[in-house]
Amino acid sequence: MPRYDVAIVGGGAAGLMCAIEAGKRGRRVLVIERSGRIGKKILISGGGRCNFTNLHVTPENFISANPHFCKSALARYSPADFIAMVERHGIAYHEKERGQLFCDLSAKLIVKMLADECRQAGVRIEVDVNILKVERGAGGFELATDRGAEQAGALVVASGGLSIPKMGATGFGYELARQLGHGIVPTRAALVPLTFGDEETARYRDLSGIGLPVQTSCAGQSFKAPMLFTHRGLSGPAILQISSYWQPGEQLQVNLSPDRDAAQWLLERQQGRPGADLKTVLGELLPKRLAQRLCEIKFGNRPMRQYRVAELREIVAQLQSWRFSPDGTEGYRTAEVTAGGVDTGALSSATMESRRVAGLYFIGEVVDVTGHLGGFNFQWAWASGHAAGQAV
Numbered sequence: 001m002p003r004y005d006v007a008i009v010g011g012g013a014a015g016l017m018c019a020i021e022a023g024k025r026g027r028r029v030l031v032i033e034r035s036g037r038i039g040k041k042i043l044i045s046g047g048g049r050c051n052f053t054n055l056h057v058t059p060e061n062f063i064s065a066n067p068h069f070c071k072s073a074l075a076r077y078s079p080a081d082f083i084a085m086v087e088r089h090g091i092a093y094h095e096k097e098r099g100q101l102f103c104d105l106s107a108k109l110i111v112k113m114l115a116d117e118c119r120q121a122g123v124r125i126e127v128d129v130n131i132l133k134v135e136r137g138a139g140g141f142e143l144a145t146d147r148g149a150e151q152a153g154a155l156v157v158a159s160g161g162l163s164i165p166k167m168g169a170t171g172f173g174y175e176l177a178r179q180l181g182h183g184i185v186p187t188r189a190a191l192v193p194l195t196f197g198d199e200e201t202a203r204y205r206d207l208s209g210i211g212l213p214v215q216t217s218c219a220g221q222s223f224k225a226p227m228l229f230t231h232r233g234l235s236g237p238a239i240l241q242i243s244s245y246w247q248p249g250e251q252l253q254v255n256l257s258p259d260r261d262a263a264q265w266l267l268e269r270q271q272g273r274p275g276a277d278l279k280t281v282l283g284e285l286l287p288k289r290l291a292q293r294l295c296e297i298k299f300g301n302r303p304m305r306q307y308r309v310a311e312l313r314e315i316v317a318q319l320q321s322w323r324f325s326p327d328g329t330e331g332y333r334t335a336e337v338t339a340g341g342v343d344t345g346a347l348s349s350a351t352m353e354s355r356r357v358a359g360l361y362f363i364g365e366v367v368d369v370t371g372h373l374g375g376f377n378f379q380w381a382w383a384s385g386h387a388a389g390q391a392v
């Protein structure tokens, strides 16, 4: 008989939640973590305060080749369920904006909460362990590690995605999935800054640090949120969100003035301040240095009275529909998540169990389910971990 009912590969958000639920059901659970401590990504998340969930979770906040896959798990473990755990542990939190919940003090409290819950549920956690080989045996799974062999009846893969390799992210989960007959939806960096090509770099590089509210659009999706110029391209929430939908070669559209009727506003300014330069007037609508740069490269800079109405309308059209093709992304080095992953077609949406290999489960980021920015990725980790934890 195997020593453990369940071995969980990865002591991150999803793995720990699965361990807690399985342990509470009396299962003998082992968590195997490659790095020196559990929950490392939780610690750096949300600027160190962990945006642990979002009050407004819907399936539309997730990207997957099968948009229906996430529904069952999300419905059975809601933000309210996680909030109840947070409150039970006396962790103070607040809503920042748009339903995003953060710890008041530190993400460390979330890791401590999960570790305490694991302890109460009798879960064994081993850190600094390298898995050398996984094989399907008669009674379940046999794992060869650099600390010896382990056997478990069920194996849960919660090894996360490829983002932030310097924190130890690896393709382990994808390789194991392939080895055991699972398809992988091609992976790509998501929630990631976009980079400019040579022309845009030359034009905008020195605007690095300038931010403004915009609306980004691509592939039928759009997001209204702040955007930030960087020395290599664009970042900020509006860019990170749209990056998850952007594919190389596609154009991105950015509305630099999403919140007002800019045409009406500019025509009124022409009436009210006919002698003012265009760049001065646009500097009331946009950050001044951006307004100046756009005048230098696109609009010219004459007194307002010298622009025809049609010209002003064309300027506004360009401001509201700045189109360019990003050169690429900043890649996994800075991406918050990995889009794509283990194909959901061969997983049960109720339990996360493989339809190909009985007793094998995939949860969290390694699965082809990617959340929007704002606490959605952790909610998927909790919900998918909970679903598997109820089933193993």
Ligand SMILES: Cc1cc2nc3c(=O)[nH]c(=O)nc-3n(C[C@H](O)[C@H](O)[C@H](O)COP(=O)(O)OP(=O)(O)OC[C@H]3O[C@@H](n4cnc5c(N)ncnc54)[C@H](O)[C@@H]3O)c2cc1C
Binding pocket: 009, 010, 011, 012, 013, 014, 015, 032, 033, 034, 035, 038, 039, 040, 041, 042, 044, 045, 046, 047, 050, 051, 052, 053, 129, 130, 131, 158, 159, 160, 161, 163, 164, 168, 169, 170, 172, 173, 335, 336, 337, 363, 364, 365, 366, 374, 375, 376, 377, 378, 379, 381
């Ligand atoms: C900088 C940053 C900030 C973020 N902020 C937020 C936020 O505020 N809100 C939000 O919702 N999401 C946020 N995310 C995304 C979120 O962290 C992930 O979606 C989430 O951690 C995924 O959980 P997981 O358990 O699937 O994977 P992870 O949390 O990555 O855990 C996987 C674990 O498996 C371990 N592992 C990997 N390979 C092996 C192996 N071979 N053997 C044993 N162990 C292994 C890893 O060391 C790791 O501990 C952020 C991500 C980053 C990078």
